Amino acid sequence: MDMKVADTGAHAKFALIGPEEEFDPRITAHRGDLADIALAGKLFAPHYAAPxxxxxxxxxxxxRRQGGKDHEAVSELLHGEDFHVLDIAGDWAWGYCxxxxxxGYVPVHALQHQKKTPExxxxVCARAAFIFIxxxxxxxxxxxxxxxxxIACGEISACGYFLxxxxxxxxxxxxxPIGTKVVFDGSNGTAALAEQLIGAPYLWGGRSGDGLDCSGLVQMIxxxxxVAAPRDSDQQLLALGEEIADGEELRRGDLVFFPNHVGLMIDKDRIVHANSFMMQVSIESLADVVARFAADSEQPVLARKRLS
Known part of the structure; x- marks a missing residue:
C-alpha cells in the first residue's frame, strides 16, 4: 500500500491508496477520531498522534474498553510497566501497553512520564512484595x-537480604532481575509459579498476583x-508452543486451550487455571474441566501445546 504525504512540515497529512489493512482492534491503536502515527498509510483516521x-x-x-470505572476491564497495567499515551480526556488516558x-484506557493519575521515573x-516474582521503610x-x-x-532497585543492604x-x-x-528466568523444579518454573497463585481471586481483565483471569495468569507466569506472550487466550493459542500429537501424554507445564479459556498442566492429569467456575485460581482434574466445556461446545479442547 502506498502513502501520500501532502505536507512534509509539522502538519503533514496522509492519504491512503487502496483498501485499509485488516487489523485486530485489541492491539491496534485506532479509533474513530484518532490513531497511532505508526498506522499512517495503513489505516485511515482523521488525526494521528505520536505516543x-x-x-x-x-x-x-x-x-478499560472506554474511559470510566463503569466500563469493562480488558486488561491490567502493573507498576513499572510502560504505557504509550495517544490521548488524554479528563481523568483517562487512551493508548497501549x-x-x-x-x-485501552487507564486513569491518568496511575501514570507518570518515563523521564520522571527510574527504569x-x-x-516481583512472589505472589506479592512489601516495600519496607x-x-x-x-x-x-x-x-x-x-x-x-x-521496580527499580539499587544496592543491597548490609544484612544482604534487602534491595x-x-x-x-x-x-x-x-x-x-528483569530478563532472568525463574527455575523451581529443574524446568522453566511455569507450573510452580502458577501453584503459588492457588486461591488468588478470579478477576476479569486481571493479570497480577492480586487477581487474574485465565490468560492473564498464563501471560504473567x-x-x-x-517468554513473551500475547494477552488473550485466542492470541496465545496462535502464538505459543507446538502442537502435542494426539495420544501423546501431557506433561507438567503443557498448555491446554478451550473455547475462550486456557490452563496449565501440573501433571498429566491435573490442570491449574484461573476460572470463573471456582472464581479463583484452582487445581482440577483435566477430565472435569473438559466435561464442563463439553456441555456447551462440540469441541471442548481446541489445542494442547508444549512450550520449548
Missing part, C-alpha cells in the same frame, strides 16, 4: 506490590520465565 511514553506508578491499574500493545531493574522485616510497610510489578528502591526496601526473595 507519549508513560509508566505505571500505581501498584496496578485496570485497562508497552509489553503487549494491548489498547525498572527487577520484577527500613531493611528490616519488622519495620513499617510503605507499599504492597503484586506479582508481575516492576534499596526509590522509596524503601524490598526483600531479595520477592524479586528477580510466562513473562517471569522469559
Amino acid at each position: 507519549m511514553p508513560m509508566r505505571c506508578s500505581a501498584p496496578k491499574a485496570m485497562l 508497552g509489553h503487549d500493545r494491548y489498547v 525498572p531493574t527487577h520484577v 527500613e531493611p528490616d522485616f519488622k519495620s513499617g510497610v510503605m507499599k504492597r506490590l503484586p506479582m508481575g510489578a516492576r 534499596k528502591t526509590g522509596k524503601g526496601f524490598v526483600h531479595v526473595r520477592h524479586v528477580q 510466562l513473562m517471569l520465565t522469559g
Whole structure:
C-alpha cells in the first residue's frame, strides 16, 4: 500500500491508496477520531498522534474498553510497566501497553512520564512484595506490590537480604532481575509459579498476583520465565508452543486451550487455571474441566501445546 504525504512540515497529512489493512482492534491503536502515527498509510483516521511514553506508578491499574470505572476491564497495567499515551480526556488516558500493545484506557493519575521515573531493574516474582521503610522485616510497610510489578532497585543492604528502591526496601526473595528466568523444579518454573497463585481471586481483565483471569495468569507466569506472550487466550493459542500429537501424554507445564479459556498442566492429569467456575485460581482434574466445556461446545479442547 502506498502513502501520500501532502505536507512534509509539522502538519503533514496522509492519504491512503487502496483498501485499509485488516487489523485486530485489541492491539491496534485506532479509533474513530484518532490513531497511532505508526498506522499512517495503513489505516485511515482523521488525526494521528505520536505516543507519549508513560509508566505505571500505581501498584496496578485496570485497562478499560472506554474511559470510566463503569466500563469493562480488558486488561491490567502493573507498576513499572510502560504505557504509550495517544490521548488524554479528563481523568483517562487512551493508548497501549508497552509489553503487549494491548489498547485501552487507564486513569491518568496511575501514570507518570518515563523521564520522571527510574527504569525498572527487577520484577516481583512472589505472589506479592512489601516495600519496607527500613531493611528490616519488622519495620513499617510503605507499599504492597503484586506479582508481575516492576521496580527499580539499587544496592543491597548490609544484612544482604534487602534491595534499596526509590522509596524503601524490598526483600531479595520477592524479586528477580528483569530478563532472568525463574527455575523451581529443574524446568522453566511455569507450573510452580502458577501453584503459588492457588486461591488468588478470579478477576476479569486481571493479570497480577492480586487477581487474574485465565490468560492473564498464563501471560504473567510466562513473562517471569522469559517468554513473551500475547494477552488473550485466542492470541496465545496462535502464538505459543507446538502442537502435542494426539495420544501423546501431557506433561507438567503443557498448555491446554478451550473455547475462550486456557490452563496449565501440573501433571498429566491435573490442570491449574484461573476460572470463573471456582472464581479463583484452582487445581482440577483435566477430565472435569473438559466435561464442563463439553456441555456447551462440540469441541471442548481446541489445542494442547508444549512450550520449548
